[in-house]
Amino acid sequence: MRSAGRILVSIVLAGLVLTVPADARATVVTRAVTFKVENVNRSVLGCPSDGSKYEVKGHLIGPASELGPTASGRRGAVTLYLHGLSFGEFLWNFTAVPRYDYAAAMARAGHTSVVIDRLGYGTSGHPEGNEACLGADADVAHQIVGELRSGDYGAQGRRSPRFTKVALAGHSIGALIANIEAISFDDVDALLAMSYAPQITYTTFEQFYQSRGVCDGGGQPAAPGGPGAYAYFQATPAEFEASAFDSAVPAVRAAAVALRAPDPCGDGGSIIDGLVQDLKLLARVKVPVFVVCGREDATTPSFACPVLKSRYVGSRDTSLYFVPHAGHALPLERTAPIFRRHVGAWLGAHGF
Numbered sequence: 288m289r290s291a292g293r294i295l296v297s298i299v300l301a302g303l304v305l306t307v308p309a310d311a312r313a314t315v316v317t318r319a320v321t322f323k324v325e326n327v328n329r330s331v332l333g334c335p336s337d338g339s340k341y342e343v344k345g346h347l348i349g350p351a352s353e354l355g356p357t358a359s360g361r362r363g364a365v366t367l368y369l370h371g372l373s374f375g376e377f378l379w380n381f382t383a384v385p386r387y388d389y390a391a392a393m394a395r396a397g398h399t400s401v402v403i404d405r406l407g408y409g410t411s412g413h414p415e416g417n418e419a420c421l422g423a424d425a426d427v428a429h430q431i432v433g434e435l436r437s438g439d440y441g442a443q444g445r446r447s448p449r450f451t452k453v454a455l456a457g458h459s460i461g462a463l464i465a466n467i468e469a470i471s472f473d474d475v476d477a478l479l480a481m482s483y484a485p486q487i488t489y490t491t492f493e494q495f496y497q498s499r500g501v502c503d504g505g506g507q508p509a510a511p512g513g514p515g516a517y518a519y520f521q522a523t524p525a526e527f528e529a530s531a532f533d534s535a536v537p538a539v540r541a542a543a544v545a546l547r548a549p550d551p552c553g554d555g556g557s558i559i560d561g562l563v564q565d566l567k568l569l570a571r572v573k574v575p576v577f578v579v580c581g582r583e584d585a586t587t588p589s590f591a592c593p594v595l596k597s598r599y600v601g602s603r604d605t606s607l608y609f610v611p612h613a614g615h616a617l618p619l620e621r622t623a624p625i626f627r628r629h630v631g632a633w634l635g636a637h638g639f
Contacts, residue, residue, distance in 0.1 A: 315394040320347045322403070326340075341406055345403030362399065364452035369428060375546065377409075381542075381619060398635070401435065416552040420557040456481065462481055470569065486590075498518045502552035531616040532614045572602055581613035608633075
């Protein structure tokens with residue numbers, strides 16, 4: 288069987304999708320999930336939100352021992368992942384090209400993940416772009432953390448699992464949101480900041496102001512016929528590709544470019560105030576922290592990552608790892624297996 292190459296067997300059972308790689312250590316279970324949230328802002332970052340109710344959609348992905356038909360009762364630990372600007376759930380659940388599905392690979396290694404489209408992206412609800420912001424995003428993440436602990440959310444196939452421990456992982460601006468959530472609500476057990484630092488490159492600085500100019504002019508619809516006041520952080524697909532990747536293969540680059548999304552103008556508009564609060568209040572974070580950066584990141588300069596690590600002075604457990612030959616989109620680079628291995632090792636060492 289080995290000589291025929293890697294064999295995948297998919298089984299649909301009770302609404303669950305189980306993928307069994309022949310050489311894997313664990314069966315992977317994928318369950319669609321829906322979180323009912325309110326677009327409110329009780330975080331330390333004051334910025335506007337519309338207060339309306341929305342659904343945040345994504346997937347719960349983990350080993351069958353945690354999520355399969357025979358699993359029961361309260362589960363152990365889960366990591367909630369927040370994507371950054373221009374991305375979506377696809378950053379963590381990338382199925383367009385084989386071997387780049389981060390959440391499935393982590394599940395095979397025994398880790399359980401929740402990957403979502405943040406509010407304003409993909410299959411989740413879309414507020415008017417000026418009625419969403421990073422502070423409200425942090426509040427929404429806080430609501431999802433609470434639902435993961437209580438089991439009060441929708442999960443395909445059977446009763447929604449409840450988790451005793453929740454780690455919060457953010458990529459790029461998703462890491463800023465994760466920081467603000469942890470600072471504001473003190474409700475997570477671990478924090479991971481990926482491809483994020485308070486400093487950005489000059490090219491990214493220019494892209495920020497170009498996107499703000501689009502928003503100042505009214506922005507554009509999130510999708511044809513959808514709510515307005517959205518804008519692409521990078522104006523062109525070529526700019527997005529140059530900002531996101533260093534070593535990614537052409538097929539991954541092309542698929543990711545096709546999936547890139549415009550961002551709510553309120554998210555971009557609250558970045559500067561968010562960075563101020565982040566730098567001022569990071570000492571409030573007491574839980575273990577893992578900072579992960581790409582050595583060749585064209586968006587966040589590598590020299591800034593140790594600076595970020597040094598600012599988590601309230602935590603007694605901070606670590607930093609640089610992924611070699613990796614740009615901004617760590618799960619999609621050629622070195623993605625190295626990235627996953629180090630994140631998995633850190634999660635495992637901390638009970639996830």
